[in-house]
Amino acid sequence: MSQLLKAKVTTHRQISSGYYLLEFSGAELAETARPGQFVHVKCSRTTDPLLRRPVSIHDVNKDRGTVRLLYRVAGRGTELLSVKEPGERLDVMGPLGNGFQLPDPGEKVAVVAGGIGVAPLFFLLRQVAAAGNDVKVFVGARSCRDLLAVDDIKGLGVEIQLATDDGSAGHRGPVTELLARGLKNIDRIYTCGPAAMMKAVAGLAREYNIPTQVSLEERMGCGVGACLACTCKIKTPGGSSYKRVCADGPVFNAQEVAWE
Amino acid sequence: MSQLLKAKVTTHRQISSGYYLLEFSGAELAETARPGQFVHVKCSRTTDPLLRRPVSIHDVNKDRGTVRLLYRVAGRGTELLSVKEPGERLDVMGPLGNGFQLPDPGEKVAVVAGGIGVAPLFFLLRQVAAAGNDVKVFVGARSCRDLLAVDDIKGLGVEIQLATDDGSAGHRGPVTELLARGLKNIDRIYTCGPAAMMKAVAGLAREYNIPTQVSLEERMGCGVGACLACTCKIKTPGGSSYKRVCADGPVFNAQEVAWE
Amino acid sequence: MNKPNLAVNIGGVDMQNPVTTASGTFGFGPEYSRYIDINELGAVVVKGTTLHPREGNATPRIVETPSGILNSIGLQNPGVDYVIEHYVPYFKTLRVPVIVNISGDTVEDYAKVAEKLDAAGGIAGLEVNISCPNVKKGGMAFGSDPAMAAEVTAAVKSAAKLPVVVKLSPNVTDITAVAEAVAEAGADGLSLINTLLGMAIDINSRRPILGSVMGGLSGPAVKPVAVRAVWQVYKAVQLPIIGMGGISTAEDALEFILAGASAVAVGTANFVNPRATMDIIAGIERYLIDNGVKDVNELVGAAHGN
Amino acid sequence: MNKPNLAVNIGGVDMQNPVTTASGTFGFGPEYSRYIDINELGAVVVKGTTLHPREGNATPRIVETPSGILNSIGLQNPGVDYVIEHYVPYFKTLRVPVIVNISGDTVEDYAKVAEKLDAAGGIAGLEVNISCPNVKKGGMAFGSDPAMAAEVTAAVKSAAKLPVVVKLSPNVTDITAVAEAVAEAGADGLSLINTLLGMAIDINSRRPILGSVMGGLSGPAVKPVAVRAVWQVYKAVQLPIIGMGGISTAEDALEFILAGASAVAVGTANFVNPRATMDIIAGIERYLIDNGVKDVNELVGAAHGN
Ligand SMILES: Cc1cc2nc3c(=O)[nH]c(=O)nc-3n(C[C@H](O)[C@H](O)[C@H](O)COP(=O)(O)OP(=O)(O)OC[C@H]3O[C@@H](n4cnc5c(N)ncnc54)[C@H](O)[C@@H]3O)c2cc1C
Ligand SMILES: Cc1cc2nc3c(=O)[nH]c(=O)nc-3n(C[C@H](O)[C@H](O)[C@H](O)COP(=O)(O)OP(=O)(O)OC[C@H]3O[C@@H](n4cnc5c(N)ncnc54)[C@H](O)[C@@H]3O)c2cc1C
Ligand SMILES: Cc1cc2nc3c(=O)[nH]c(=O)nc-3n(C[C@H](O)[C@H](O)[C@H](O)COP(=O)(O)O)c2cc1C
Ligand SMILES: Cc1cc2nc3c(=O)[nH]c(=O)nc-3n(C[C@H](O)[C@H](O)[C@H](O)COP(=O)(O)O)c2cc1C
Ligand code: FES
Numbered sequence A, B: 001m002s003q004l005l006k007a008k009v010t011t012h013r014q015i016s017s018g019y020y021l022l023e024f025s026g027a028e029l030a031e032t033a034r035p036g037q038f039v040h041v042k043c044s045r046t047t048d049p050l051l052r053r054p055v056s057i058h059d060v061n062k063d064r065g066t067v068r069l070l071y072r073v074a075g076r077g078t079e080l081l082s083v084k085e086p087g088e089r090l091d092v093m094g095p096l097g098n099g100f101q102l103p104d105p106g107e108k109v110a111v112v113a114g115g116i117g118v119a120p121l122f123f124l125l126r127q128v129a130a131a132g133n134d135v136k137v138f139v140g141a142r143s144c145r146d147l148l149a150v151d152d153i154k155g156l157g158v159e160i161q162l163a164t165d166d167g168s169a170g171h172r173g174p175v176t177e178l179l180a181r182g183l184k185n186i187d188r189i190y191t192c193g194p195a196a197m198m199k200a201v202a203g204l205a206r207e208y209n210i211p212t213q214v215s216l217e218e219r220m221g222c223g224v225g226a227c228l229a230c231t232c233k234i235k236t237p238g239g240s241s242y243k244r245v246c247a248d249g250p251v252f253n254a255q256e257v258a259w260e
Numbered sequence C, D: 001m002n003k004p005n006l007a008v009n010i011g012g013v014d015m016q017n018p019v020t021t022a023s024g025t026f027g028f029g030p031e032y033s034r035y036i037d038i039n040e041l042g043a044v045v046v047k048g049t050t051l052h053p054r055e056g057n058a059t060p061r062i063v064e065t066p067s068g069i070l071n072s073i074g075l076q077n078p079g080v081d082y083v084i085e086h087y088v089p090y091f092k093t094l095r096v097p098v099i100v101n102i103s104g105d106t107v108e109d110y111a112k113v114a115e116k117l118d119a120a121g122g123i124a125g126l127e128v129n130i131s132c133p134n135v136k137k138g139g140m141a142f143g144s145d146p147a148m149a150a151e152v153t154a155a156v157k158s159a160a161k162l163p164v165v166v167k168l169s170p171n172v173t174d175i176t177a178v179a180e181a182v183a184e185a186g187a188d189g190l191s192l193i194n195t196l197l198g199m200a201i202d203i204n205s206r207r208p209i210l211g212s213v214m215g216g217l218s219g220p221a222v223k224p225v226a227v228r229a230v231w232q233v234y235k236a237v238q239l240p241i242i243g244m245g246g247i248s249t250a251e252d253a254l255e256f257i258l259a260g261a262s263a264v265a266v267g268t269a270n271f272v273n274p275r276a277t278m279d280i281i282a283g284i285e286r287y288l289i290d291n292g293v294k295d296v297n298e299l300v301g302a303a304h305g306n
């Protein structure tokens, strides 16, 4: 059940140039959130910037009743967010969205992250690893400075392969090149990242006929399905229709998305 | 010469419920400012609230190159101002306005402050006391909690009389009642406070024919005389005309003001 | 002091308090029910509904502007038959009046939608959107011409027995001329304002940001324009007004009431604070008590003096 | 890359860069010279001037709104003769073109003011304000009716040889109709937009805040409306446009240029940042260099595509 809360920031630090990890208290949120869901955060105290900002739930700690966000400073909203001090209150709504559908027991899973797209995937990975599924993780980014959460992922004891555009870490080139080589025996794919990357993953998935879930982004108003601002085109038998990323997603079946 | 600066806040503290004393570095400003002048302060980082806020120069320290403001939290702008931490930058323009005309040597001076109106008068008092003029100070406020800078004024070694509406300190009643009894031998009056109080002071001054300077307030746009937003009605031989509080004032001859 | 009276009446729609939702910002109702009890609202105004389903405009459909947003949803909606089948049963479970916002490409469309909704039951009134700037045909044109606005109003009035509130556009030279024409044609109340026509350009791609180029500006930025429109229309016509445009707080709502609105609608502010409507109801009540006002209706238009 | 070209021409007024000041926000020029070197501007547009001196409206004349301000200065100015005697000598010392904004109650007033300024010398052009919402007679009416707007334009054109830029109001149903009429009547350029008509109410006193009840909304809040107006007018007429309304940064200015403005004016932003004009000029130059654009004129209207 989504809540509206003024949550206390417990820790907040820059983990790489322009990337921040923020943790806040929210026992019920931590308890009920599912991987792939997001929170809608009010970054300013005034009417400018006006809207909330959607940020994925990066991880939760049910014991401590805390929720983590991993975010990139992209503009004015996230910049205001980045100066919040521990102890300050954060105005958050959530959990919102549908979240990922977890794999069946025994399924071999590939998780493909591009840049900040790793944000919602860590929470998923932790659950999938804990459930005992076999997991391969592919993380791509512009350069090694944009490779996030790698140590945390390694800490889960799962296999991880890295790719960077500039070759500063791991494979030089798109992460989908690594994925293409590693698809053998994969039963299910989860991906989040730049649209072009997700489209390429969807292409591979179709080729190998692997069920794939993608987490989409769209500019949001309400975050709860009321305003119809955040729609994406979803293929339907008759053609296509607009679905709401915030309420019908953000997770969609990759083959249903009408990629541009 | 007015400057635009990003001045460093050196100290900032609440001195009474809702009243703050803020000091910032600004050597040239401290050097050139005259009593009665003000600075125009940007309180928000965003476009809301949009405008700067005029705040009087409460005092300067030329040796340390610092400027002090004494202000009351009145709304959103001053509220945002009140959370500035020492070390942060403050976007200020100034000094602005005409300032008070200092008394001639030997003149006996009365200074009448109402509430936050004491803000611009302390800097004046310090100079007048240093120049050796005889000074009587009358400070009025709603209650003792709103009597500001009293100890600082006493520290100047000048005579001070207090009045409060609720009788919680000094005379119970309007400060102008004290003034009326203390006008003997006064050559010159300076006043700042609520409009009704200043009007009453102007009335007494006219009765006793004492030259009086008042510091007016009006909502401001530019603060530099360009927009004509901050006008007040000034009597002219032919009738009246609108003068700019920011550039022609904020200090006016009490007998010229067309009090409502 | 006893509890002050908050109830108002908008052209026949009884509201327990003056606060409703702005069409298009509150879905069909259930979306915000996780945050508020809808039954505590004065009324619910739901998403714009048309005769046939509409896909809406290309994305992006929203862009933030200083203290406001531009939207170009393009009246995406499942069509009136779907609304009657899927939402009217839900409306019937609510204890607050539901007002359905309707749009059309032609006068006949408006009349047909009104007729169907009238027959469906479970609806307390119709809000006729003659002012949405986001549809190519109709929409805007109806709202900017007094004669056409009157024609739509008359057609809806004769197609439905329900109270009819006509929603006006601020994108006109003289909003009072449209208000007068619509009043003359039989409207039971007026809603104002709809969004201001605006746009934004991405300086990197050097193209308009919204998929449909122009959009409608709403949010706190437009409040001064909306208050002015309510003030002018209150002076010009006798109809009850639902005021809207940038209302985020009880103070904002009271500005509209003092300008002449009998009720207020909360739109964009729901996105920022999903409990905005509840906070506003509580704040209005507080203001009435603090100021010893026994009935909110005493404040309607009070800023005009006597 | 070499320094890109920033020079533009507005209907005969040569500007070394596209940045000027919005009338009424920059006094007669000297007020801001403590913060910027006026000679580095593209042009200076000074306060609205009328035939006779004007006292202006009662205070308060300004009120802050979300990301904007409402003003009701009421065209306070010392009259054209005083301007010619006291400011024109100063204008003559400047190396940048000075454009004088003029207003009137009647068509004859406009013509007389234009004639006097034309004869005075030291002025590069006239900006005809047919859109100020703050004066009771004339002002607004001229700007909201295409035929009257054309009449004023023609009268000013025949009274003065100076380039004539006509300043349009956004408070109209169709701004392109006014633009077309004014173009037809011989205008050399267009300025848009003037302020949006708005108001604010004090919920404690329960009275309008501004001394004159209504005022003009400006600042970042109105930017989306202004960009839209520039976009529409650029499509409709061939005249060069000075775009304004909420411009605070180089990014804002570029939005207007891409929408179709050949020059931009900075108004309310001067109050917030007295160096805004200079920051904007530098920012536009930076953008041109970063994007390999040799001439700012290449960007004018570029968001329309080909
Ligand atoms: C469901 C969802 C989950 C997200 N999770 C995360 C996360 O975990 N970590 C993270 O860093 N970011 C996440 N994002 C993206 C994040 O919401 C945007 O980066 C943020 O809204 C930008 O706000 P800003 O004010 O800093 O930037 P703005 O100044 O608003 O914009 C900066 C840039 O971001 C673009 N932008 C603005 N809003 C969005 C949006 N909603 N979606 C995509 N692009 C946008 C603008 O076009 C602009 O180019 C998520 C987005 C969605 C929709
Ligand atoms: C020349 C001058 C010097 C001043 N010096 C001081 C000072 O030293 N210390 C101090 O505490 N205050 C001073 N003020 C008043 C101060 O500027 C206002 O309190 C402040 O602008 C309020 O801003 P806000 O955003 O906090 O409140 P807002 O939310 O803007 O307004 C709060 C209340 O203040 C009123 N108000 C807003 N602006 C002004 C204004 N410019 N003048 C009068 N009333 C206004 C509003 O009507 C409202 O009732 C001075 C004002 C002037 C004109
Ligand atoms: C996302 C969105 C969708 C809207 N859809 C409609 C609509 O379908 N019909 C309508 O009459 N108005 C619609 N509006 C206008 C609002 O009902 C309201 O008139 C306007 O937004 C001003 O109020 P606000 O500033 O409180 O949002 C919409 C506004 C927004 C922001
Ligand atoms: C205080 C003030 C005074 C103004 N006076 C005039 C004027 O005399 N003549 C005129 O044509 N426009 C006048 N305007 C309108 C501006 O020139 C400009 O068109 C408008 O403010 C929009 O630009 P901005 O948002 O950058 O301020 C005035 C605006 C303000 C804020
Ligand atoms: S953001 Fe409003 S429907 Fe998704």
Ligand code: FES
Binding pocket: B219, B220, B221, B222, B223, B224, B225, B226, B227, B228, B229, B230, B231, B244, B245, B246, B247
């Ligand atoms: S504030 Fe602009 S003239 Fe005084």
